[in-house]
Amino acid sequence: MRLVLEKRPERNRWMQVASPLLAVTLTVLFGCILFAVRGIDPLHAIYVYFIGPLTTLWSIEELIVKATPLVLIGAGLAICFRADLWNIGAEGQLIAGALAGGSIPILAPHWDSSLAIPAMLLLGMLGGMAWAAVPALLRNRFGANEILTSLMLVYVAQYLLDWLVRGPWRDPQGFNFPKSISFNDWHLLATFGDGRVHLGAVFALVVAAVLAVFMARTLKGFEIRARGEAPRASTFGGFSVPGTTWLCFGISGALAGLAGICEVAGPVGQLQPTISPGYGFTAIIVAFLGRLNPLGALFGGLVLAVCYLGGEAAQVELSISEKTAQVFQGVLLFLILACDTLVRCRVRLERGTQGSSSGQGAAPPLGIEDAGSRAASEGAAR
Amino acid sequence: MNGLEAVLLTIITASTPLLLAAVGELVTERSGVLNLGVEGMMIMGAVTGFAAAHTTGSAAVGVAAAIATGVAMALLFAFLTQTLAANQMATGLALTLFGIGLSGLIGQSFTGLPGVKLGAVYLPWLSDLPLVGPVLFAQDVLVYASVAITAAVAWMFKRTRSGLVIRAVGSNHHSAHALGYDVAGVRYRCIAFGGACAGLAGAYLSLVYTPQWIENMAAGRGWIALALVVFATWSPNRVAVGAYLFGTVWIMGLYAQAIGVAIAPQFLASLPYLVTIAALLAISGNRTLTKVNTPACIGQTFVPDR
Numbered sequence: 211m212r213l214v215l216e217k218r219p220e221r222n223r224w225m226q227v228a229s230p231l232l233a234v235t236l237t238v239l240f241g242c243i244l245f246a247v248r249g250i251d252p253l254h255a256i257y258v259y260f261i262g263p264l265t266t267l268w269s270i271e272e273l274i275v276k277a278t279p280l281v282l283i284g285a286g287l288a289i290c291f292r293a294d295l296w297n298i299g300a301e302g303q304l305i306a307g308a309l310a311g312g313s314i315p316i317l318a319p320h321w322d323s324s325l326a327i328p329a330m331l332l333l334g335m336l337g338g339m340a341w342a343a344v345p346a347l348l349r350n351r352f353g354a355n356e357i358l359t360s361l362m363l364v365y366v367a368q369y370l371l372d373w374l375v376r377g378p379w380r381d382p383q384g385f386n387f388p389k390s391i392s393f394n395d396w397h398l399l400a401t402f403g404d405g406r407v408h409l410g411a412v413f414a415l416v417v418a419a420v421l422a423v424f425m426a427r428t429l430k431g432f433e434i435r436a437r438g439e440a441p442r443a444s445t446f447g448g449f450s451v452p453g454t455t456w457l458c459f460g461i462s463g464a465l466a467g468l469a470g471i472c473e474v475a476g477p478v479g480q481l482q483p484t485i486s487p488g489y490g491f492t493a494i495i496v497a498f499l500g501r502l503n504p505l506g507a508l509f510g511g512l513v514l515a516v517c518y519l520g521g522e523a524a525q526v527e528l529s530i531s532e533k534t535a536q537v538f539q540g541v542l543l544f545l546i547l548a549c550d551t552l553v554r555c556r557v558r559l560e561r562g563t564q565g566s567s568s569g570q571g572a573a574p575p576l577g578i579e580d581a582g583s584r585a586a587s588e589g590a591a592r
Numbered sequence: 593m594n595g596l597e598a599v600l601l602t603i604i605t606a607s608t609p610l611l612l613a614a615v616g617e618l619v620t621e622r623s624g625v626l627n628l629g630v631e632g633m634m635i636m637g638a639v640t641g642f643a644a645a646h647t648t649g650s651a652a653v654g655v656a657a658a659i660a661t662g663v664a665m666a667l668l669f670a671f672l673t674q675t676l677a678a679n680q681m682a683t684g685l686a687l688t689l690f691g692i693g694l695s696g697l698i699g700q701s702f703t704g705l706p707g708v709k710l711g712a713v714y715l716p717w718l719s720d721l722p723l724v725g726p727v728l729f730a731q732d733v734l735v736y737a738s739v740a741i742t743a744a745v746a747w748m749f750k751r752t753r754s755g756l757v758i759r760a761v762g763s764n765h766h767s768a769h770a771l772g773y774d775v776a777g778v779r780y781r782c783i784a785f786g787g788a789c790a791g792l793a794g795a796y797l798s799l800v801y802t803p804q805w806i807e808n809m810a811a812g813r814g815w816i817a818l819a820l821v822v823f824a825t826w827s828p829n830r831v832a833v834g835a836y837l838f839g840t841v842w843i844m845g846l847y848a849q850a851i852g853v854a855i856a857p858q859f860l861a862s863l864p865y866l867v868t869i870a871a872l873l874a875i876s877g878n879r880t881l882t883k884v885n886t887p888a889c890i891g892q893t894f895v896p897d898r
Contacts, residue, residue: 215676217895291682348873348876352873352876352877353876353877353879353882354869354876355822355872355876357681358815358818358819358822358868358869358872359869359872362812362815362819362865362866362869363865363869365862366862366866369858369859369862370858370862372858373856376858491689494685494689495686495689498682531697533693533696533700534697536689536692536693536694536697537690537693537694537697538693539689540687540689540690540691540692540693540694541690543686543689544668544672544686544690547672547676547678547679547682547683547686548672548676548678550679551677554677555677557676
């Protein structure tokens with residue numbers, strides 16, 4: 211008995227939409243099992259976790275607040291991953307954006323002007339972009355692996371933030387708590403009504419839509435897709451590799467920075483040692499759940515925001531750890547990747563050990579040999 | 593114990609987890625697979641190692657549990673990347689995110705509990721030598737294991753047929769497949785070995801380095817181990833040198849703080865990460881060394897056509 215993958219001649223369109231939904235469904239099923247094992251009524255737990263956050267106006271607002279940074283970062287990362295560039299340091303870029311943008315309300319608290327917010331947003335984007343430019347530069351100039359450099363910079367950004375809020379930027383009247391001053395009203399993003407949903411949510415919508423058009427309809431977007439799907443062809447086509455790297459890291463860094471400044475000038479309202487519950491990393495899952503499509507990041511961001519909120523609700527109502535949310539996130543990414551195989555391949559179980567059925571269909575099977583027949587041929591080769 | 597001894601001892605304890613994780617990842621990468629889940633496997637090894645040792649009172653059981661967990665995590669990665677042909681980068685990231693989350697969940701009930709420290713091995717006569725004795729011959733099993741594993745891996749790649757097969761699979765999976773080697777099978781085994789080593793590294797953290805469970809205690813060591821493999825250009829001997837170099841940097845920050853260097857502790861703490869970037873730059877600039885040694889098929893999904 212073995213698992214045989216047969217490459218589809220074309221990506222299955224239906225599965226392309228269905229696979230993320232299937233992954234989410236399977237994650238919920240996994241949740242049921244996990245809750246049942248821990249002796250919690252699975253149906254009630256699933257309700258609290260995944261449905262509860264959608265039932266009250268307050269929690270829907272909270273959902274949008276949480277989804278905002280996820281969508282912003284996820285849409286940018288989707289572009290990077292499309293180009294086969296692995297920017298996994300979005301968390302660091304988020305912090306850099308928060309620091310750069312937050313410098314205005316902290317260093318010039320009395321600057322009450324209509325220009326203040328645009329300046330903060332701009333600085334935030336520049337900060338994130340600058341932080342992302344480092345791995346891009348190191349990759350272009352020295353060929354250093356961008357995965358490792360971008361990740362290392364997350365730790366550096368976290369320590370930099372920690373130093374600032376404990377040192378030079380600490381609130382002098384803050385009873386020695388490691389916090390900056392609370393931002394003045396004129397340095398906070400406008401909110402909708404009295405709620406917590408802020409201007410960032412609009413940015414997230416606009417960014418997702420603009421990036422989707424950019425990827426689908428512009429030459430630069432084509433360049434990015436070509437880079438990931440056919441790197442050699444894109445080089446022969448005259449697209450510059452360093453150029454694409456700069457572009458992708460610039461966009462994703464700027465968006466992570468924007469998410470960062472929107473967080474501190476929105477729900478957080480000041481700088482403190484922790485300003486994000488790992489949005490930069492969760493956004494990686496958002497990008498994949500959205501099938502690396504900026505519009506898909508909207509869906510992905512909402513699903514993972516439910517995951518965060520559900521985790522908090524479950525902690526209160528079921529007294530299970532909010533860490534469960536992180537486990538679900540990890541499982542969800544595994545399942546997305548596994549379900550993606552269904553888009554590319556037909557999967558079936560085959561009996562017997564000799565794989566002679568590969569003649570069926572035009573597409574060559576992509577596959578997994580069983581140990582027995584392989585060991586035999588390996589022995590023969592020796 | 594004098595000052596020099598103390599410094600050398602702490603360097604060894606800081607370097608061993610890096611060495612263990614890096615040498616395992618080296619074998620995985622030599623077979624052409626990039627497993628970005630080292631951090632996740634390590635942290636899971638740390639939490640299960642601690643939990644098993646705390647529950648049974650035996651550090652040996654803890655070590656065994658950590659290895660088993662590391663292998664289990666690695667096999668999950670192998671199933672997705674080898675059997676389901678999923679993207680290796682994304683799957684590795686998933687493994688790390690999953691490992692950090694699950695370890696936090698498991699470890700919650702073990703936070704603040706006293707741990708079991710893996711004892712040092714006493715070697716008669718050798719352990720009593722001045723300076724050399726306490727530093728080199730009164731270590732715990734895992735320190736010796738890290739050196740032995742590195743030596744064994746170096747020997748395997750240099751002298752044995754299996755080493756050659758692994759390199760062949762990593763350098764050109766199509767040719768290796770055409771020669772009749774079981775590409776997926778070889779990779780499964782190499783990934784599992786990498787998991788076992790990462791699990792051991794985790795056990796070292798929670799049973800020797802700080803014998804207790806602290807959330808996220810791997811603190812990026814898994815990622816640094818990944819960087820180490822690149823830095824060492826896939827050579828086991830250079831991985832050992834690199835691990836001790838990085839361990840020294842890790843410790844230097846602590847000593848600088850202890851002797852009262854007027855630099856904010858946050859900057860000293862971010863030193864290992866900055867040094868990692870610098871090391872990557874230094875080695876990536878050397879095109880001959882990297883080009884010759886990089887496994888040609890690293891990170892690529894293998895699609896055999898029969």
